[in-house]
Amino acid sequence: MFHRLKNDFRLSIITLLGISAIIGITPFAILRFVEGNPLAGFVDLGILSGIVGSLAYAWMTGDTERSGLFLAIIICAGAVTVGAVMGEAGLFWIFPCLVTTFFLVSSRLAAILNLLSVLALMSIETAFSSTVQMWTFATTATVVSVCAYVFAYRNQDQRERLEHLATIDPLTGVKNRRSMDEELNAAAANAERSGLPYALVMLDIDHFKKINDVYGHGVGDNVLTDLVALIERNTRKSDQLFRYGGEEFVLLLPGVDGSSLQAVMNNLQQVLRRHLKYPGGPVTSSFGVALLGHGESVESWLARADEALYHAKETGRDRIVFADKNTQLLAEPA
């Protein structure tokens, strides 16, 4: 539970706001009934049920986009209804709602929802005691919305930047090992659900240390970026490349097995042999390839590909080694 809250920003916001709203609104709902205003009491109860429903939906399905939107609509509609039913005393509820929407949906959608809510309230004659009060309300609501918009925009921008820094390898621009773990787990879950075959390739540049030692790290870096460009140009859009560490990469190939996998690998090896170069000549690579077995864990899948790569290195480099389902190694002709 804490893991989900920590890793899913919107879920944590929905949970925090949902619980705050429940704690904040419940005493008012009770008070309305005690004071003999059942209409307002039922409005509060309706809002509370909507919030609880969105919260439960978010936790059960993980679909925080839809539940966030649902929650934003409920609180805006709720605030407008409270303003309509209670008049002046109910108007203040719109202000926390105007800020909250920016945490639940995209900034643009939040701005639209806020505008619609303020216009809806302004169209209810009984909600305001005078025209001056109505325009004062409209102005303050706009100021609050604009400030919340600027804050949410900056916040989202910074979050995206942080996410980029945490998941992308700065040298090559491909995803790093951290994102790889997530993607491999997602692939294994999808394979289990849909039966789609997945292949994993561990690729390691041969004698890379020599390139660095003789020509310097700058040349080594260029070889790494050239390798990534070549692989990306010669694989499908659905394939994903990750930097596993140093001069080692992992390529995740969905939807290939058997002979098509062999063809993909042979083509990739040829492309790299032909086009990957450093000032001292061509650069070769070794490959360990493993198909995801039925019910196999990601750890075992990676270990088999790693073992196959080790075998490729041990048996002369510049080779593709396929690991079969039972972790026995099948050396392919280079």
Ligand SMILES: Nc1nc2c(ncn2[C@@H]2O[C@H](COP(=O)(O)OP(=O)(O)OP(=O)(O)O)[C@@H](O)[C@H]2O)c(=O)[nH]1
């Ligand atoms: N230029 C550059 N070098 C790196 C980077 N990351 C790791 N390396 C170097 O990669 C080299 C890896 O060397 P080894 O693990 O001995 O592998 P190798 O020389 O390729 O030998 P084999 O894999 O056995 O063929 C080391 O010299 C690291 O310093 C990087 O980002 N840029």
